[in-house]
Amino acid sequence: MKVILKNFLDTQGKLVAFPAKRKMKVYALFYLAEVFEPDRIYTETEVNDLLRTRHTFNDPATLRRELYDYRFLDRSSDGRSYSLGAEKPTVEELGL
Numbered sequence: 001m002k003v004i005l006k007n008f009l010d011t012q013g014k015l016v017a018f019p020a021k022r023k024m025k026v027y028a029l030f031y032l033a034e035v036f037e038p039d040r041i042y043t044e045t046e047v048n049d050l051l052r053t054r055h056t057f058n059d060p061a062t063l064r065r066e067l068y069d070y071r072f073l074d075r076s077s078d079g080r081s082y083s084l085g086a087e088k089p090t091v092e093e094l095g096l
Contacts, residue, residue, distance in 0.1 A: 001031045015055040018062065026070065026094050032063060033072040036084045047073070047082050070094070 002009060004027050010016050015032075019025045035050045036042070042050070048060035055063065064082075067073040071085045 001027060001034075005031055010056060013054075015057070017057060018055070018059070018066075025066070029067055029070050029072055032067060033084070033088070036073070038084050040083065042082045044080065044082065 002013060005015070005024070008015050008017055008019055008024070008028065015028060019028055032051060032054050035054060036047075044064070047064050051060040051063045052058070064073070068075050068082075071087065071089050073082045074085050075082050
C-alpha cells in the first residue's frame, strides 16, 4: 500500500495530505484502517489518537468520517464507540 501512496506519505509513512481523487482516497483509507484491531471497541478519542499516528495534517475527524462512510469502521448509534467494520469493503466493491 505504501508504494501506491508514495506521493502522499512522508519518510515516516504518515499521510501528508488526504487524496482528493476517489481511487487514491480509498487506498489511503485501506492504509489507515490497518491500525485498527479486529474485535476491539474504540472510543472516539482512541480512534483520533490512532489516526494521528498515520497522518500529519491534523484532521482526524475527516479521516474518521471517511472511514465510517466507506464502511471501514462501524459506529455505535450514539457515536461514542467505533470498531473495525464487520464487513470490511473489498477492493472490488469499491471499484478499484
